[in-house]
Amino acid sequence: MTGLNGKQILLGITGGIAAYKAVELVRLLKKAGAGVDVAMTDAALRFVGKTTFEVLSENPVITDLWEDSHGSVAHIDAAARCDAAVIAPATANCIAKLAQGMADDALTTTFLAVTAPIMICPSMNTHMYENIRVQRNLDLLEKDGVYILDPDAGDLACKTVGPGRLPDPWFIADRIIRMLCPKDFAGRQVLVSAGPTLEPIDPVRYVSNHSSGKMGYAIAKAAEMRGAAVTLVTGPVCLDPPVGVDTICVQTCQEMADAMLSKMDGADIIIQVAAVADFRPDRQETLKIKKISDQDRMTLTMVQNPDILQQMGEKKRQDQFLVGFAAETHDLAANAVKKIQKKNLDMIAANLVGVRDSGFKADTNQVTVFMKDGSQTDIPLMDKKAVAHILLDTILTRLKRTS
Ligand code: C5P
Numbered sequence: 001m002t003g004l005n006g007k008q009i010l011l012g013i014t015g016g017i018a019a020y021k022a023v024e025l026v027r028l029l030k031k032a033g034a035g036v037d038v039a040m041t042d043a044a045l046r047f048v049g050k051t052t053f054e055v056l057s058e059n060p061v062i063t064d065l066w067e068d069s070h071g072s073v074a075h076i077d078a079a080a081r082c083d084a085a086v087i088a089p090a091t092a093n094c095i096a097k098l099a100q101g102m103a104d105d106a107l108t109t110t111f112l113a114v115t116a117p118i119m120i121c122p123s124m125n126t127h128m129y130e131n132i133r134v135q136r137n138l139d140l141l142e143k144d145g146v147y148i149l150d151p152d153a154g155d156l157a158c159k160t161v162g163p164g165r166l167p168d169p170w171f172i173a174d175r176i177i178r179m180l181c182p183k184d185f186a187g188r189q190v191l192v193s194a195g196p197t198l199e200p201i202d203p204v205r206y207v208s209n210h211s212s213g214k215m216g217y218a219i220a221k222a223a224e225m226r227g228a229a230v231t232l233v234t235g236p237v238c239l240d241p242p243v244g245v246d247t248i249c250v251q252t253c254q255e256m257a258d259a260m261l262s263k264m265d266g267a268d269i270i271i272q273v274a275a276v277a278d279f280r281p282d283r284q285e286t287l288k289i290k291k292i293s294d295q296d297r298m299t300l301t302m303v304q305n306p307d308i309l310q311q312m313g314e315k316k317r318q319d320q321f322l323v324g325f326a327a328e329t330h331d332l333a334a335n336a337v338k339k340i341q342k343k344n345l346d347m348i349a350a351n352l353v354g355v356r357d358s359g360f361k362a363d364t365n366q367v368t369v370f371m372k373d374g375s376q377t378d379i380p381l382m383d384k385k386a387v388a389h390i391l392l393d394t395i396l397t398r399l400k401r402t403s
Contacts, residue, residue, distance in 0.1 A: 002222075002383065002385040002386050002389065003032040003033045003177065004029060004032040004033045004034035004176070004177060004180070005032075005033035005034075006033065007033070007034045007035070007083045007084070007180060008034065008035045008036075008037070008081050008082045008083050009029050009034045009035070009036050009037070009082060009083065009084055009085070009086065009176065010036075010037045010038075010039065010078050010079065010082035010084070010085040010086070010110070010111075010114065010116075011025065011026060011029070011036055011037070011038050011039070011057075011085075011086050011087075011088065012038075012039045012040075012085065012086065012087035012088075012090070012094075012107045012110070012111060013038060013039070013040045013041070013044040013048070013053070013087070013088070013089070013107075014040075014041045014043065014044050014087060014089060014090055014091040014093070014094040014107065015041055015042070015043020015044045015045075015046060015047060015091055016044075016047070016089040016090075016091050016123045016124060016166070017047065017157045018088075018089040018123040018157075018165070018166035019044050019047035019048045019089060020047065020048055021088070021089070021166050021168070021169050022038075022048070022053075022088055022089070022169075023048060023052055023053070023056065024169040025088060025169040025172055025173060026038065026053060026056040026057050027056055027169075028169050028170060028173040029173055029176070030056065030057070030058075032173060032177065035059075036056075036057040036059065037057065037059050037062065037078040037081075037082065038053040038054075038057050038059065038061045038062065039061070039062040039063070039075065039078065039106055039107045039110045039111075040053070040061055040062070040063050040106075040107065041063075041094065041105055041106075041107050042063070042105070043091070045063060050063060060074065062074055062075050062078060062106050062107070062110055063106055064106055065105070065106050065109060075106055075109055075110040075113070076110075076113050078110055079110050079111070079112075079113035079114045079115075080113070080115075082114060082116050083116050083180060084116050084117050084118075084119065084176055084179055084180055085111060085114045085116055085117070085118045085119070086118070086119045086120075086121065086172070086176055087107075087111070087118075087119070087120050087121060088119075088121035088123070088149075088166060088172055089121060089122070089123030089124075089166045090120045090121055090122050090123065091123070091124060092122075092124050092128050092129075092131070092134045092137075094107070094108065095120065095122060095134060095137045095138060095141065096133070096134075096137050098111060098112075098120070098137075098141060098146075099136075099137035099138075099140040099141050100137075117145075117147065117179050117180070118145075118146045118147065119146070119147045119148075119149055119172075119175065119176065119179055120138075120141060120146055120147070120148050120149070121149045121151070121166055121167065121172060122134070122138065122148065122149075122150075122151050122164075123151055123164060123165065123166035124151075124164050125156060125158045125160055125164055126156060126160045126161070126162030126163055126164045127160065128164070129151060129162075129163055129164040130162075130163070147175075147179055149167060149172065149175055150163070151163050151164050151165055151166060151167065152165040152166070152167050152168075153165065171243065174243050175243070177225065178224070178225045178244070181225040181226050181227075182226065183226060183227030184226055184227065184396060185223055185226040185227045185228035185392065185396070186226075186227035186228070187227075188223075188227075188228045188229070188268045188269060189228065189229050189230075189231075189266055189267045189268050189269070190220070190223040190228040190229070190230045190231070190267065190268070190269045190270075190271065191230075191231050191233070191260065191263050191264065191266075191267035191269070191270045191271070192216055192219050192220040192223070192230065192231070192232050192233070192270075192271045192273060193216060193232075193233045193234070193235075193256060193260055193271070193272050193273055193274035193276075193308075194211075194213040194215070194216020194217050194219075194220065194232060194233075194234045194235070194237065194273050194274055195211050195212070195213035195216060195234045195235030195236060195237040195274055195275070196208045196209045196210070196211040196213075196235045196236070196237075196274070196275050196276075196277070197235045197250070197251065197252055197253045197255075197256055197274065197275075197276050197277045197305075198235060198236055198251045198252065198277075199252055199253065199277050199279075199280035199281060199305070200251075200252070200281070200284045201281045201284065201285065201289070201300065202284065202285035202286075202287065202288050202289050203285075203286070203287070203288055204288050205288075205289070207277060207279070207280065207281065207302075208236075208277065209275050209277065209360075210275075210360040210361055211235070211237075211274070211275035211360055212237060212238075212239070212360060212361045213234060213235070213237030213239050214239065214361075214362075214363065214384050215273050215325070215365060215384050215387070215388070216232070216234070216271075216273035216274060217232070217234075217237070217239050217242055218384040218385045218387070218388035219271055219273060219388040219391060219392070220232040220242050220245050221242040221243075221245065221385075221388070222385065222388040222389050222392055223269075223392060224242060224243070224244045224245050226392060228269075229246075230242075230244070230245045230246065231245070231246045231247075231248065231263050231267070232245050232246070232247045232248070233248045233250060233256055233259040233260055233263070233274070234247060234248070234249055234250070234274075235250060235251065235256065235274055235275075236249070236251060248263075252280070253276050253277055253280065253305040253306065253308070254305070254306065256274060256276060256308060257306050257308045257311065260272070260308050260312065261308070261311060261312065261315070264312055264315060264320075267320065268319065268320060268321065269320070269321045269323070269395060269399075270312060270316075270320060270321070270322050270323065271323040271325075271391075272308060272309045272312065272322075272323065272324050272325065273325045274308075275327065275360070276305065276307075276308055277305055278304065278305055279302035279303065279304055279305060280302060280303060280305050281300055281301070281302060281303075282301045282302065282303045307343070309322075309324045309343050309345070310342070310343045313343040313344030313345060314344065316344060321346045321347070321395060321398070321399060322343075322344070322345050322346050322347075323345065323346065323347045323348065323349065323391075323395065324339060324340075324343060324345045324347075324348045324349075325348070325349050325350070325351075326339055326348055326349070326350040326351075327350075327351060327352075327353045327360070328350060328351075328352060328353065329352070329353050329354060330352075332350050332351075332352055332368060333350075333368070333370070333376070335350070336348045336350040336368070336370040337370060337374075340370060340371075340372055345372065346371070346372050346398070347369060347370065347371050347372065347394070347395065347398070348369070348370050349367045349368075349369050349391060350367060350368050350369075350370065351365060351366060351367045351368070352366075362384075363383060363384060364381055364382060364383055364384060364387075365379075365381070365382070365384050365387045366379065366380060366381040366382075367379050367387060367391075369391065369394055371398065377394065379391075
């Protein structure tokens with residue numbers, strides 16, 4: 001699952017100052033493809049008007065149990081049709097009522113009728129949030145299977161500093177998508193590498209490549225969404241670290257080798273996506289190499305880097321699944337099959353470099369998957385996030401077959 005296409009989200013908004021963030025949240029949920037129903041308390045309506053949410057959600061907002069609903073019971077319909085229900089922000093009062101199963105307004109009544117997964121995003125003054133009674137109610141809800149999204153810590157509108165701030169809307173949306181993802185990787189440890197490596201020449205120059213890290217990051221994120229414990233070892237890229245993923249930043253091939261090999265023992269599935277530099281300058285100058293005006297050439301001697309994937313293939317245990325990536329300019333299939341043998345891989349995902357909208361930097365990719373047993377599957381051009389999920393599906397099918 002890469003977004004919220006076809007999903008229906010019920011968003012409850014209660015009366016905290018962070019209610020304004022719910023405006024952006026509705027926009028993000030709609031952008032991710034979801035249909036949104038909004039329920040608001042009277043206090044929430046004092047912070048943000050109902051019209052804003054009606055326009056953004058393209059649905060009537062539930063505020064009153066007694067409004068004319070033309071024959072249907074609006075709040076029960078919204079509760080029945082949602083795939084996930086979220087309260088953001090959730091006040092101490094609303095949390096207390098939900099924990100006790102109270103239904104004394106439109107929002108709490110609607111939420112009591114929800115059978116889909118529920119997420120609560122507490123947001124309040126730090127002392128209120130840390131109050132034993134609020135914590136007790138949150139524990140009760142958690143025991144009932146409600147997912148509690150911890151508040152951020154920082155400067156609060158009430159001038160206190162500490163936990164209680166509603167997380168950013170993009171983060172809440174990300175966790176809603178995760179809540180709806182099947183957790184078919186639960187209990188699995190996934191180690192992924194991504195991005196280029198950077199091999200210094202001197203303090204200001206380096207040798208690297210065009211890898212953006214998008215494919216590796218998409219795989220790490222997809223695995224996390226599907227319940228895996230994920231470690232990502234990344235070369236320098238311009239991407240935000242994926243939420244919920246243990247991210248280790250490295251620069252050189254040697255640093256990536258050290259990180260991957262030290263984390264390898266604890267991993268069930270290892271996916272080496274990084275575009276590791278095959279060569280590095282044989283020495284790194286400590287001072288900047290100066291331009292010499294009468295010399296129009298300079299020679300750089302390169303030495304071979306360790307092949308991390310090869311080393312992992314040699315160390316691999318029977319119960320570990322090792323995946324490589326290969327960017328080729330020609331002879332895709334022959335090279336991929338050769339690499340599976342040579343590097344002792346279970347699977348390789350190969351793509352042709354230079355194909356439009358595929359490979360380095362693009363948001364989309366077109367790969368062919370080769371398995372150890374000689375089978376091969378073409379994945380047509382699609383978003384890298386979707387490719388990531390298909391690759392994980394393929395790995396999971398293979399693991400289930402061999403276990
Ligand atoms: O043999 P080739 O470099 O084309 O194989 C590509 C695969 O090997 C990729 O998965 C890449 O991450 C990995 N690789 C590596 N260490 C290197 C070079 C490539 O792990 N030094």
